[in-house]
Amino acid sequence: MRYIKAGFFLVLVLLLFYVLDRRHGLVPPMGKFLNPFAGFWLNNNRTDIIPRKIIARNIKDSVVITWDDRRIPHIFAENAYDLYFAQGFVTARDRLWQMEFQTNVIAGQLAGILGGDFLEYDIFFRRCGIIYAAENTLKEILADPETRLMLEAYTDGVNAFIRTLNARSLPLEYKILDYRPGPWTFLRSALMAKFMEWNLTAFDIPELVLTRARTVLGEAATDHLYPIVPPFNDPVIPENTPWRFRPISVPKKPIPVFVPAIEFDGRGGAVPSPEGSNNWAVGPARTASGNPILCNDFHLPLYLPCIWYEIQLVSPDVNVYGASLPGLPLVMVGFNEHIAWGATNAMADVIDWYEIEFKDSTRSAYLHDSAWLPTRKRIEEIEIRNKKRVVDTVVYTHHGPVVYDRAEKPYDARIPKGAAMRWVGHDQSNGLHVFARLNRAINYDEFEDAIMQYDCPGLNVAFASRDGDITIWHAGKFPLRWSGQGRYISDGRNSAYDWNEWIPREQLPHITNPGRGFVSSANQYPVDTRYPYYLGGSFWSFDRGARINERLGAMRGITEDSMILLQNDIVDVMARKILPFLLEGLDEQKLFLQERRNYDELVSWNYEFDIDMIAPTIFTYWWREISEMTWSDKMNNTGYDLPIPRTDVMISMMLNGHNSTYVDFGNSPARESIKDIIVKAFHSASNRLFEELGSYGENWDWGRARKIDILHLAQIPGMGSRGLTKGGSKYTINVRHTTSLGRSWRMAVLLGRDVRGWGVYPGGQSGNPGSMFYDNFVDRWQSDGVYEFLFLRSGEEDNEHIVGRTIFGGRH
Amino acid sequence: MLVPFLFGMLRAKTSVYAFLLTAASMGVLWFLASIYDYLTGSRIIAFRVAEMITSSSVVLLFVLTTVIAAVPAGIAGVAGYLIRKAGRI
Numbered sequence: 001m002r003y004i005k006a007g008f009f010l011v012l013v014l015l016l017f018y019v020l021d022r023r024h025g026l027v028p029p030m031g032k033f034l035n036p037f038a039g040f041w042l043n044n045n046r047t048d049i050i051p052r053k054i055i056a057r058n059i060k061d062s063v064v065i066t067w068d069d070r071r072i073p074h075i076f077a078e079n080a081y082d083l084y085f086a087q088g089f090v091t092a093r094d095r096l097w098q099m100e101f102q103t104n105v106i107a108g109q110l111a112g113i114l115g116g117d118f119l120e121y122d123i124f125f126r127r128c129g130i131i132y133a134a135e136n137t138l139k140e141i142l143a144d145p146e147t148r149l150m151l152e153a154y155t156d157g158v159n160a161f162i163r164t165l166n167a168r169s170l171p172l173e174y175k176i177l178d179y180r181p182g183p184w185t186f187l188r189s190a191l192m193a194k195f196m197e198w199n200l201t202a203f204d205i206p207e208l209v210l211t212r213a214r215t216v217l218g219e220a221a222t223d224h225l226y227p228i229v230p231p232f233n234d235p236v237i238p239e240n241t242p243w244r245f246r247p248i249s250v251p252k253k254p255i256p257v258f259v260p261a262i263e264f265d266g267r268g269g270a271v272p273s274p275e276g277s278n279n280w281a282v283g284p285a286r287t288a289s290g291n292p293i294l295c296n297d298f299h300l301p302l303y304l305p306c307i308w309y310e311i312q313l314v315s316p317d318v319n320v321y322g323a324s325l326p327g328l329p330l331v332m333v334g335f336n337e338h339i340a341w342g343a344t345n346a347m348a349d350v351i352d353w354y355e356i357e358f359k360d361s362t363r364s365a366y367l368h369d370s371a372w373l374p375t376r377k378r379i380e381e382i383e384i385r386n387k388k389r390v391v392d393t394v395v396y397t398h399h400g401p402v403v404y405d406r407a408e409k410p411y412d413a414r415i416p417k418g419a420a421m422r423w424v425g426h427d428q429s430n431g432l433h434v435f436a437r438l439n440r441a442i443n444y445d446e447f448e449d450a451i452m453q454y455d456c457p458g459l460n461v462a463f464a465s466r467d468g469d470i471t472i473w474h475a476g477k478f479p480l481r482w483s484g485q486g487r488y489i490s491d492g493r494n495s496a497y498d499w500n501e502w503i504p505r506e507q508l509p510h511i512t513n514p515g516r517g518f519v520s521s522a523n524q525y526p527v528d529t530r531y532p533y534y535l536g537g538s539f540w541s542f543d544r545g546a547r548i549n550e551r552l553g554a555m556r557g558i559t560e561d562s563m564i565l566l567q568n569d570i571v572d573v574m575a576r577k578i579l580p581f582l583l584e585g586l587d588e589q590k591l592f593l594q595e596r597r598n599y600d601e602l603v604s605w606n607y608e609f610d611i612d613m614i615a616p617t618i619f620t621y622w623w624r625e626i627s628e629m630t631w632s633d634k635m636n637n638t639g640y641d642l643p644i645p646r647t648d649v650m651i652s653m654m655l656n657g658h659n660s661t662y663v664d665f666g667n668s669p670a671r672e673s674i675k676d677i678i679v680k681a682f683h684s685a686s687n688r689l690f691e692e693l694g695s696y697g698e699n700w701d702w703g704r705a706r707k708i709d710i711l712h713l714a715q716i717p718g719m720g721s722r723g724l725t726k727g728g729s730k731y732t733i734n735v736r737h738t739t740s741l742g743r744s745w746r747m748a749v750l751l752g753r754d755v756r757g758w759g760v761y762p763g764g765q766s767g768n769p770g771s772m773f774y775d776n777f778v779d780r781w782q783s784d785g786v787y788e789f790l791f792l793r794s795g796e797e798d799n800e801h802i803v804g805r806t807i808f809g810g811r812h
Numbered sequence: 813m814l815v816p817f818l819f820g821m822l823r824a825k826t827s828v829y830a831f832l833l834t835a836a837s838m839g840v841l842w843f844l845a846s847i848y849d850y851l852t853g854s855r856i857i858a859f860r861v862a863e864m865i866t867s868s869s870v871v872l873l874f875v876l877t878t879v880i881a882a883v884p885a886g887i888a889g890v891a892g893y894l895i896r897k898a899g900r901i
Contacts, residue, residue: 006898009891013817016884031884034877036845040861041877044853172857176864718863770857 023178025115032167033175043172043770050804056160058085058153063808064795065090070787071765071773074312076795080146081153083315084329086808088157091309091326092184095767096161097171098305098713099327100181103191106130106198111390112383113179119384124411126380127394129401130198133426134190140430141190147432151186154329158184172769176716192327193432197425199300200345200457203275204538205414207353211260211488213642219257225645228487229525231652232542232577234549236460236472236526237509238516245507247532251496253482258491260355262416275300275741276540277344278567278733279462280520280548281470283513288557291752292464295563296333296342299735300744302710304720304775306763308332308745312792313439320439321757321791323745330435333745335757335791338442339465340749344521346458348478349536350424352485352499353416354399354492363395363402367493373398399492400426416489422499424477429455444469444512451475452505460521466751472519474509474526474535477502483534503533518552520545522733541648543574543731551733560750564758567746568784569733575619576607578651582622585678595686597696609729609736611703616729618700621689623647625681630674647731703727709740710762710778712769719769721762724782734784746786757789816885820892830893835886842881846874 020031033039050067061078063086068074073090077083091099104110108125110118141147162181174180206226213222279296287293300307308323313331322334333342358375359365365372376396383389395402399420404410406418430453437450447463451473454461458476463469479486479499490497509526511519523540550573551566552558583602591599598618605615631644645653654674693699703725712719726742728734736742747759762781766773780787790801816834824830850858850870858870867873 002894002898006891006894009887009894013884013888013891016887020880020884030876030880034842034846034873034880036842036849036877040857041846041849041854043857044849045856046853716864717866718860768857769860770854772856774856 023176028176029178032178038168040172040175040770042168043175043768045770045772047766047768048771048773051806052804053807053809054089055810056085056089056157056808057810058156058160059808059810062810065806065808066792066795066797066802067804067806068790068799068801069803070310070777070801072310072312072790074790074792074795075314076792077315080149080315080317082808083313083318084150084153085157085160087311087313087324087329088154088184089161089808090157091311091324092158092161094765095305095309095326096158096181097173098767099158099192100184100188101173101713102195103188103327106195107134107191108380108382112385113177115385116387119382119390120411122382123380123390123392124403126382126392127401127403128198128202128421129378129394129396129423129426130191130194131187131380132378132396132401133197133423134187134194136426136428137193137430138186138190140428141432142186144430144433146436147430150329150432150436151189154189155184155186171767172719173714173716177714189328192325194425195327196325197457200275201350201423201425204347204349205351205353205412206538207487207489208262208414208416209643211262211416214488215259216642225649226643227649228484228536228539229529230539230541230646230648232546232648233525233539234542234546235524235528236474236519236521236545237511237528237531238514239528240530241511241514241528243507243531245504247507248480248501248504250480250533251482251485251500253484254491254494254496258488258494258497260416260419260489260491262355262418262489275345276523276544276735278520278522278544278548278735279342279344279460279472280518280552281340281342281462281464281472282552282558282563283464283470283517284468286517286552286556286558288559289750289752291466291750292468292470293558293560293563293748293750294335294340294342294462294464294470295567295748296344296462297567297735297743297746298333298344299742302708302740302742302744302762303713304710304763304769305713305767306744306761308761308763310759310761310765310789312790314792314795318440319793321789322747323761328432330432330439332435334747335749335751335755336439336441337755337793338467339447339463340751340755340757341438341441341447341461341463342747343459343461344523346460346474346476346526347523347537347539348458348474348476348526349486349538350456350458350476350478352399352422352479352490352497353419354397354422354490354497355416356397356399356402356418356420356492363405366397368398369493369495396420397492399498419489420492424456424479427455427477429477431455443467444471447471448473460523460526462519462521464749464751466753466755469513470519471512472510472521474521476508478508478533478535479503481534481536484536485534486536507533516553520548520552522548541574541646541731543572543648544733544735547571547573547733560748560756560758563748564786567734567748570609570728571607571733572609572616572729572731573607574647574651574731575616575623575729578623578654579605579607579619581654582626582678585675586682587679591682592686594690594696595682598682598686598689609702609727609732611725611727612701614696614700614702616702617693617705618685618689620706620729621685622682625685625688626677629677629681629684708736708742710775711740721775721778724778726782727784743781746781747789748786755791757791758786759789760786814888817888817892820889820894821896822892824889824893824896827890827893830889831886834889835882838885839878839882843874843878846877850874 066074108122322331455477480501522544524545525539728736749757820830
């Protein structure tokens with residue numbers, strides 16, 4: 001009996017030890033996690049203490065890191081290796097978990113960390129060939145001695161930090177998710193580049209949905225409902241700008257039009273809803289100081305830690321300040337002592353899908369121009385936490401990987417089955433080289449030289465220099481296509497559908513020092529109809545671009561303050577365009593008491609999505625009802641679950657006499673006119689407002705009715721910032737979406753004798769949720785304020801914002 | 813786990829004594845250490861972790877930390893004591 005009792009307790013002890021030492025589902029290993037000597041308690045704000053000295057073997061000379069009161073590192077080094085080594089070290093010190101996790105996400109390596117539930121997710125990214133793409137990029141980076149050195153230095157810096165870690169000092173997320181960081185590799189940095197490229201290009205996968213729409217509605221109707229050039233477009237390059245080049249010949253469109261044999265058994269898919277951004281540069285003639293000003297804000301999913309890390313990098317040949325991407329050396333957007341540059345997503349189509357005909361079930365050969373070409377098979381080994389690894393074989397054609405076979409169910413409903421993906425991101429390219437040149441450029445010529453070599457993702461890059469030049473380039477590697485090529489699923493058997501040439505770089509849309517004195521972009525279609533090349537893509541609607549151009553066109557004597565105010569503009573020109581038409585459709589005499597109050601709110605509205613206004617909430621509810629009543633029955637009744645057309649398209653149809661048959665068709669017993677829908681939707685919206693927000697009052701204020709959340713990157717509860725109040729709409733310059741998407745980085749730069757910059761991002765420099773600097777910028781971001789950047793000229797420079805210095809040295 | 817186990821095996825006089833002493837020792841140790849951490853820079857992280865475990869109160873976090881230390885330690889102490897007792901036959 002004694003033995004049994006002792007044995008029982010011994011087993012119980014071992015069992016408890018086992019249970020408390022391991023993660024169960026998403027519950028952390030509680031024994032380790034709660035341990036006050038090694039667990040989460042140590043992820044505190046003591047990490048905010050600035051180290052006086054850091055010893056690193058690889059450093060060649062000494063490096064000084066000056067920290068300001070926002071914990072921005074200003075790195076002063078004597079050579080390039082030391083500079084990027086220190087950048088790698090301090091970025092890892094603040095953001096190691098984030099940089100590793102983001103590369104795990106894009107590389108399809110989540111199941112190894114989070115468990116088997118993420119296997120399908122991992123398979124999706126492996127099938128998309130992301131690691132293959134990163135390997136191709138890496139070849140180019142390593143072939144260039146300059147970028148090779150940068151990457152080696154950065155990688156050494158990250159690994160030097162990783163070597164300082166032990167079980168006690170691991171970043172919090174490793175303790176929660178119960179794993180340890182691996183060594184940082186060149187490939188991880190290349191994957192980080194792919195993370196950005198994928199996020200900025202893969203929103204645009206409409207081929208399956210559009211092919212489905214074409215089958216049901218015909219091509220003309222599809223073009224009408226889902227146009228390439230959004231209505232009311234105010235292009236990046238002003239209309240009627242002459243193109244001063246001789247275009248090369250464009251491939252001919254094959255006849256007849258290819259109709260894929262793809263089965264439309266899947267549902268879902270939506271009109272691409274891209275993430276956008278704003279940038280503009282104002283020339284000397286329009287500014288009060290006679291110096292150019294450049295502004296830029298990126299609209300991306302918001303999470304903590306923020307995707308950006310603010311930094312200044314100084315060595316004998318560079319002094320650059322701006323937003324870096326944790327995981328990559330250099331500054332991605334920012335300014336130096338001579339120039340500033342900022343980017344928005346070009347939105348051009350750089351992903352096409354090709355239906356593949358395999359010779360047999362082995363998928364070893366596929367048909368192309370009447371010949372059977374061999375496929376290449378790539379083995380992907382996917383680790384799964386606490387389980388055996390899975391081996392997946394991905395078939396590659398000359399187009400690219402076949403993401404899903406016909407018998408499979410795609411993880412992402414937008415992906416056509418049995419089709420190969422052609423993506424510019426798969427090609428060999430060296431983005432680091434371009435950013436290295438941008439970081440060091442001192443005038444327009446050097447900027448142009450850099451931007452002409454830029455590949456992916458396509459960007460509208462705005463530029464301003466102290467010399468007084470401004471420009472904007474629709475930069476990237478874009479295939480030369482016949483009009484409409486790649487909009488629908490393409491014929492993988494026919495080389496006429498292949499990408500055989502590229503739009504010549506010097507003929508990409510661009511404009512320098514235009515007569516109107518400013519350049520701008522907001523993800524809209526970049527050119528007018530006279531541009532000779534087809535760009536494809538899913539471009540943003542006219543709203544932000546038109547508003548920026550309208551305001552800049554009217555402004556004189558521009559200052560940095562007026563530019564910062566313009567970034568905060570919350571006038572919704574989409575609402576301004578349609579609301580008078582909608583209000584005309586209502587008979588105010590027939591409105592009940594609350595409806596009359598709602599009507600009065602809208603009549604007196606100035607179209608600002610202000611947090612303290614009720615009208616934006618009423619308008620949003622009303623428009624949602626109009627959209628649902630107009631489209632939901634119609635699109636579902638096609639049997640193919642077609643997506644609802646975008647707001648701008650619908651507004652265009654309404655204002656142009658709603659002569660589209662699509663508005664009128666449907667199976668409702670009574671045929672509705674637009675006016676019927678407007679009236680019915682207003683009644684319904686008034687009821688829903690009451691049901692969802694209660695009685696008319698403060699709860700209806702835009703700021704209260706629609707809060708914004710910034711979640712943790714891995715959506716760990718408690719590690720985000722919830723319930724933020726923010727003005728603006730998805731169509732205002734000061735953008736905010738109803739989901740966690742908004743301005744992820746914002747800057748304004750005055751290119752005077754002394755270059756000055758202002759900006760903010762929603763987050764903080766530290767990736768440690770226990771740090772004071774984890775989310776300390778969020779309040780200022782929320783209230784639309786900015787900080788002035790501390791742009792230092794030397795490591796010894798004194799400033800009231802400097803709070804400490806770290807000497808970074810080798811063992812001399 | 814090892815320390816309470818060894819204590820139970822080498823010093824405890826009864827199983828209740830083994831449990832209470834080891835549980836109390838480890839519980840108090842972790843409780844005081846977590847209080848120290850909390851007062852010296854861990855307030856922010858404590859509130860965030862409390863929210864993570866769906867509690868708005870850090871008090872629960874201290875209770876949980878103490879219990880997670882005390883209960884296994886107490887059982888380890890009893891196991892040590894019983895093994896010593898079983899070996900005396």
